[in-house]
Amino acid sequence: MTTRRAMPRQADIAREAGVSQATVSVVLSGNRARVRMAETTRLRVLEAAEKLGYVPDPVATRLASSRNHMLGLYTFKTTFPTDVADSYYPILVGVEEEAAALGQDLILFTGRGGADRRDHDAAAIRRTRVADGCLFFGRHVPDEAIGGLLDSGFPLVYIGRRPELDNRIPFVGADYVRASAKVVEQLIHHGHRNIRYLREPDDAPSSTDRERGFRQATAGLPATVHRLDGGIDLDAWRKEGVTAVVVEETDTSTAYTAVTNALEAGNLTCPRDLSLAVLGRPPGQAEHVTGFAVPRREMGRQAVRLLVRLITRELGQDSPAARQLLPCEPVAGTTVGPVNQGSPA
Amino acid sequence: MTTRRAMPRQADIAREAGVSQATVSVVLSGNRARVRMAETTRLRVLEAAEKLGYVPDPVATRLASSRNHMLGLYTFKTTFPTDVADSYYPILVGVEEEAAALGQDLILFTGRGGADRRDHDAAAIRRTRVADGCLFFGRHVPDEAIGGLLDSGFPLVYIGRRPELDNRIPFVGADYVRASAKVVEQLIHHGHRNIRYLREPDDAPSSTDRERGFRQATAGLPATVHRLDGGIDLDAWRKEGVTAVVVEETDTSTAYTAVTNALEAGNLTCPRDLSLAVLGRPPGQAEHVTGFAVPRREMGRQAVRLLVRLITRELGQDSPAARQLLPCEPVAGTTVGPVNQGSPA
DNA sequence: CTGAAAGCGCTTACAG
DNA sequence: CTGAAAGCGCTTACAG
Known part of the structure; x- marks a missing residue:
């Protein structure tokens, strides 16, 4: 029953390896800045990190940089519909599949109903910013809140075509x-x-x-x-x-x-x-x-892929590629036939 | 297309209201420390916050304090089973219901399968710490990772009875x-x-x-x-x-x-x-x-309630109340009857 | 009653 | 090649 301080920090690794905390950060983040560094130093740091069982604090990482590998999912109604047959579920399956495949965690934001619904949604929508970006799904678009997010450059993707807000909303819909x-x-x-x-x-x-x-x-x-x-x-x-x-x-x-x-x-x-x-x-x-x-599962998957590309700035919010329409699979069925030649009953 | 800096911070409110950033923090967090303060100051701060559309940054909040009103849910397998009839789903429904009722967001952590499964799970389990606490669900208990979390005092609740780790794991199960x-x-x-x-x-x-x-x-x-x-x-x-x-x-x-x-x-x-x-x-x-x-939905709900009580320290990790068994509903059915008096076929 | 300071654990320029 | 410093946006003692 020790306190939370039990988790090793970069400072602990630095002490162990005899380097500065900043050097630890550089090594552990894969040295993307391409700082030149003695291989032995690198190994010493890695070894110390391993020894102490270091795991980066996602909160601090997110505050200092701008990525935490978390994707938001905001739904405007309950995320898990009680009616399981709901058209909703396959989308969730797709979202989770692809998120897991891309190494992203998922944060579920639920706009609570009730009297102060509007305010509440607005606050909840703003909270989505903890994540690197957010998926939205629902019949209506709360213009003000979503517009604010868009203005601030926060990456977001709607599931379903969204012409609202002058077509400024990235989406993955069905054609x-x-x-x-x-x-x-x-x-x-x-x-x-x-x-x-x-x-x-x-x-x-x-x-x-x-x-x-x-x-x-x-x-x-x-x-x-x-x-x-x-x-x-x-x-x-x-x-x-x-x-x-x-x-x-x-x-x-x-x-x-x-x-x-x-x-x-x-x-x-x-x-x-x-x-x-x-x-x-x-x-x-x-x-x-x-x-x-309707390719719901695929919509979920592609929405995640698009969101990640938005987050990495591989794609701009305004890019045409950020407005996707997926094809639907025809179902032949047996209720269509030649025109009936007989007279109406 | 401005940058994320578009979000107003406490410092902006402070400037607007002519007070210090710390004062803003005190006012906005409801002045729980019961600092004496002029009512007019309080109102000025509140007004400025309203005017600027301030919403606290949950990441910073979490880093500085220790609560961000997010609950983790770690599942060891895919969170949304493709087989919808899976026993899994009602639990999720309960978890989400209660989380929403208590004003908590949900973070879904998915232990990815694959070759490096063990390592991966360990890292993913550690990542649960972004949340204030975490729910776990799965047939096996990864002793080391869970033990580490427990040692550090991180609030966690298993769904399903868990005698492992010397019964140190809080849980909500079925009787x-x-x-x-x-x-x-x-x-x-x-x-x-x-x-x-x-x-x-x-x-x-x-x-x-x-x-x-x-x-x-x-x-x-x-x-x-x-x-x-x-x-x-x-x-x-x-x-x-x-x-x-x-x-x-x-x-x-x-x-x-x-x-x-x-x-x-x-x-x-x-x-x-x-x-x-x-x-x-x-x-x-x-x-x-x-x-x-099996009262799966209720298990989900109660697990959330218990977790929140652990987080608020209303209940200690070792408290007997943190080991809950819920009653199951009998189903009468028609396959049980009196002993057959005839001879076996 | 209010402000200045330190600190949460990281990243990222910037000096040496 | 490596370290010291500033800063991310908050909270929380601690001074005045």
């Missing part, structure tokens, strides 16, 4: 535009012309991107976008000539659920009566639904 | 002895006398505790312990008069799997032909199996 367009092109390839897109009434980048992809692919076609705001009437749509439905996919799966309910209610089968594609993966085990898979 | 005994008592209550215990050939505390509970409950009965080392012959056991089987449950579920396979092969039904209880929860959705649930 929803292209993935969505490809799904819709598949429908067109099957002969569909009148395609309806069902989206949720939210304007997060991931939503608008999907819609853009849909619009790109259907340019010139009678395809229309329907914003969910209640029930949907598939029969009416079919009477209008709609032969395929494309639904947005989000955390809540509201749009997807609405469609499957309507299909069931109308006793409709895909792709016999209607072709169906989802812009993402549906909840549960519905693996037969055509769509695409 | 497997009592939970196991209760399960077995249930069997005895149903009239079973000749009960067989199937355990895996591993001597972790969680294994030996379960066996102890079994032995306690079956004292004086012909109950015997069988160490798994290949296939098992249920028919032979039944001919010996065994009417109930109790299996250990671990990460791997080896024992449980062996029994269910044997049951299936022998076309046996529980509890008709044999009563079955598992000392924990079986893998998958087998909710009908009698056993008990």
